[in-house]
Amino acid sequence: MIERLPLPAPLAALLRRAFFPEGSFRLPLPAQLDRVIIYGGLVAGAVVTPILLVLIVLLVLNVLTAPELVFWLASAVIIGGALGSVLLKNIVHAALSLVMTLLGVAAIFLLLGSEFLALVQVLVYGGGVTVLLLFGLMLTNATDDPIVSDGAQKPFAFLVGIALAGILSVALVDQIWGAPTASTVAFRELGARLYRDFGLPFEIASLVLVIALIGAIAIARRDRPEDTEDTAMGDGA
């Protein structure tokens, strides 16, 4: 490795003696590096770097402002995550792409000036719903068998997806958007409105939570004698 560098011979010898005294140790060549790092880095570099360069050029040329830049990046993450969660075969990978989408939505909330919603999105969706989802996946054998078995449902799912997209698009197009106001809602004001004006919905929310709790217990707590510590890992343990 050192010999290949364009250095005068005595300097190269000195460097070799300083760093690799036995002479048997070479720097690992790229072929030995982890293929995941190499290919992942190449793909990421090839895809991300041009996009970033284009965006930075746009930023410098005053076409984009910095918040718009963040908006486009977050949108890319959201759309990429959504596509991944639909298309990836391995169901845990799909769940992780969903997490990417949810965190991207948190960035959008931040851009809209709602710190509270952004942090709640990270707390409840990034930390809570994801764990629920993954634990739910672990209940099944789906992670052993990464083949998607949705054959019979596929046309219906396709139809429902198209219909939902249509409805949402119509709603978006029909909406009369007001002038964009970049006002941040004060946190105190949010709480005051919630507890002064919307007390009843708030209590109903707690009732809904308790109903969810009772439902979960009713479904999950069947008294099955085999559900004990030593068979917790299934028969593979």
Added chain:
Amino acid sequence: MSSTLRQGRRRPATRVPPGLMIVGAVFALGFLAANAAIGYVVIDGRLDGQWYDIRDLGFAVQELKAQLDAINDDQPGFLDDIVGQHWMSYAVGALLGAIGILSFIGGALLVLIWVERRLIGRMQIRRGPNRVGPYGLLQPVADAVKLIQKEVLTPDGADRILFLLPPAIIFVPMMTAWGPVPWAPNMAYLDINVGVLYLIAVSSLTTLAVFLAGWSSNNHYALLGSMRTVAMMISYEIPLSIALLSVVLITGSMQLSEIVQWQADHNLWLIALLPIAMVTYFFSSTAELNRTPNDIAEAESEIVAGFHTEYSGMKFGLFYAVELGNALLVATLVATFFLGGWSLFGLEEWIPGYLILFAKLSAAYFVLVWLRGTLPRFRLDQLMRFAWQYLIPLSLFNLLIVAIEASLLARWDAPGLVTLGLFTVVNWGAAYILFRDWARRIGYQPDAGGPRRAELTQQVGGIEAAHRMGTAT
């Protein structure tokens, strides 16, 4: 199978090449110099009677701005959009602040590992690390060098991409969570007004990394360990949040600097007002940290090393560093929320705030070490019962009490000291009764016949005998 093995290359016995030592020495000196420079800037920055705001390290940025403006005069409008906005100086200030605080954390970690191991050695009547360097002081450095030289294995059948991710996504929340901590009146590089919520949200991302580490290893021990750990972490996150909520209630702010300012203004640390919240927060944090007594994740006698069984070399080192960094973070947060942060009854006029905070966080860290050296490990079922049946009801009850007190505090005209003194007495009484009676109510029986002291240690002569025999330092 063995016929398909390829023999690894034989390597001669390792010795540290001199070039590597020189590079290491340069790095170490640079690290020290960077720390000294940051310390100088921080101390020297007492310009207008304020301790230095790290974000105002933008003086350097202003110079840069002036230079860029000079260019901008030649080509008007070209750089306006980037340079003309104040977020640029925020960015550079935040970068410098992050580097400063991080190098502080790095240095503190190296020292505190040594302190922790020596202390635990002392508690267990043995020497701690004492071979590498004077008093074993260089042991953490030697450990780091050892870890970076070890081979990083990826097990067969592991999910190669997901196996690579967890060390990174467990490291980042630890880094970002240091942001809101105020080291002095203006010294926080992420002083947002939803600081408490931010801390909880950021630290909740750790569960994801733990789960992925266990799942992607394709190892029974790792999977079981990660499931246990995630279940424990999510259970203890709730009493932790509710304990912090009572801090928010009484101080009326979620901004960490304002919480500390409240304690400085009232000359009262929140440990006096909120003993239940303090104990709940501290214990829940040890669960979040996977430290003894809550280290079922790494119950080495049961499930090898838990979720990072298959991680070796530097990947394991990252998990280890995150664990220590989080322990330091928890000690800092306890000092900030409950022990008054940078305030010390007016003495902060004379002593730099970050030194006061460092003294307090060392005390909190000592308690963490003490717990680790003293308590045995709990079983998982005990831990889950403790979270759901003991800590959560207690902290909810505490929240309602503190809410009454907060509204009284806002309405009463009595002098603050009288009101707060009254609340202190009431809260400590309530804490004593609640802790004792609720434990008995859910079935705790104090072991009447058991030994009251560490009798075995006393019988063999205790620490004094060890000293006489010269087996303890």
Added chain:
Amino acid sequence: MDQLFGNYLPVLIATVTGFILVITALIGSRLLAPFSQEREKATTYECGMLPVRRTSTNVGVRFYLYAILFIIFDVEAVFIFPWALSFVEVGAQAYWEMVLFVAILAVGLVYAWKKGALQWR
């Protein structure tokens, strides 16, 4: 808006710095650590046994139950945050609303307790 953006830039910077540190550590270990391609080293660690098959991912249902409990109480804590900041100005009404809210959830907790869902069997 600009203020908010400036506030959260440190998060971005700390995140990027964290990733850079991790990548540096891993690359440093790549350069310094030995690296052999023996297959037997990479077998899953099972205390000396050869693993028979892939790890079965079918684990007990109680983990799922705890996750649901966690989400419910997490959402509760999220509701309490705005309350904690504003209930003093809203007054007694907000206090009793929260008492009712916590009481309803406490009923749920007691139900789970009585059903044995909080016991780790």
